[in-house]
Amino acid sequence: MSGERIRELLAELDRELHTASDFDPETRELLRELNEDIERVTGDVTASTLDRAKELESRFAANHPVAERIARELADILAKMGV
Numbered sequence: 001m002s003g004e005r006i007r008e009l010l011a012e013l014d015r016e017l018h019t020a021s022d023f024d025p026e027t028r029e030l031l032r033e034l035n036e037d038i039e040r041v042t043g044d045v046t047a048s049t050l051d052r053a054k055e056l057e058s059r060f061a062a063n064h065p066v067a068e069r070i071a072r073e074l075a076d077i078l079a080k081m082g083v
Contacts, residue, residue, distance in 0.1 A: 003038075006077055010035055013056075013070040020064060027059050034074075050078040 010031075017023055017031060030052055037049040057071035 006038055009070050009074050013067060016067045030056055050075060053078055
């Protein structure tokens, strides 16, 4: 169930990033890496995956509250999975 929710959140976050024009290439790359991590190891998420989700959350905090909420929920789910 959490794997499905993670994919939903990643899709939502991806849509949010595509509607905003002020995301730097490093942030977009971080999201791409997070997507790849989760696709590659669904069910076996690594600590670096959780770190990426938390880093995205902190990058979005000031200017992108919707993206921050999504990243926070991703980090919470990953943490609950024992990462």
